[in-house]
Amino acid sequence: MQTLRKRLADICRRVAEKEFVSAYDGNISARAEENKVLITPSGKPKGEVKPEDFLLIDLSGRLLEGEGKISTESKIHLLAYNHRPEINGVVHAHPIYATTLAATNIDVNQPLFAEALLILGKIAKCEYGTPSTDEVPDSLLPYIDYAFAFLLGNHGAMTISGTVEDAYYKMEKLESYSRLIFNLELLGKKKTISAEKVERLYSIAESTYGIKIDERNKII
Numbered sequence: 001m002q003t004l005r006k007r008l009a010d011i012c013r014r015v016a017e018k019e020f021v022s023a024y025d026g027n028i029s030a031r032a033e034e035n036k037v038l039i040t041p042s043g044k045p046k047g048e049v050k051p052e053d054f055l056l057i058d059l060s061g062r063l064l065e066g067e068g069k070i071s072t073e074s075k076i077h078l079l080a081y082n083h084r085p086e087i088n089g090v091v092h093a094h095p096i097y098a099t100t101l102a103a104t105n106i107d108v109n110q111p112l113f114a115e116a117l118l119i120l121g122k123i124a125k126c127e128y129g130t131p132s133t134d135e136v137p138d139s140l141l142p143y144i145d146y147a148f149a150f151l152l153g154n155h156g157a158m159t160i161s162g163t164v165e166d167a168y169y170k171m172e173k174l175e176s177y178s179r180l181i182f183n184l185e186l187l188g189k190k191k192t193i194s195a196e197k198v199e200r201l202y203s204i205a206e207s208t209y210g211i212k213i214d215e216r217n218k219i220i
């Protein structure tokens with residue numbers, strides 16, 4: 001548990017250094033033993049979070065250990081842990097470009113970059129939900145069983161994975177991909193990969209990269 005606390009604090013520092021959050025934004029969590037979750041406390045800048053600051057909560061959101069307030073955004077973390085036994089890490093942040101796209105009608109699932117198709121899969125574009133209410137977790141429900149990257153309508157982004165480190169790398173990828181989309185939309189001259197080439201990429205994904213892509217994560 002102590003090691004996990006250190007790993008989480010390290011991810012918090014990286015999220016802050018990358019400016020994926022401002023002020024008190026965002027929350028990071030990881031599944032600890034016996035289906036408990038370690039999560040950042042509410043109202044603490046991510047760059048200042050120390051290993052001992054994380055709260056231990058159960059899968060229904062009850063505080064088990066630690067001092068501090070549980071964020072209302074813990075609901076979207078718990079949604080992922082409750083729906084997906086293979087998910088052990090969740091990063092929620094407000095990176096500039098991903099959050100920009102989350103407040104547009106731009107189609108983010110376009111065949112533009114092979115890496116994004118493999119690492120992010122089909123990005124969930126969630127409807128806006130009123131902060132602190134169940135509207136926020138409810139907006140993720142249609143995608144929670146398969147997606148790894150979520151754009152939260154007019155709010156921010158969330159990435160999930162088997163480890164909190166990989167969830168963080170997915171956030172880095174989502175942000176850089178969003179920046180590329182932003183540039184391409186500005187230029188107005190984008191060139192997409194053909195459907196045939198996308199199919200080919202999917203067909204070699206497992207044998208070449210060891211990435212098994214669920215049908216629901218394919219954009220074509």
Ligand SMILES: [Zn+2]
Nearest residue numbers: 026073155156
């Ligand atoms: Zn947020």
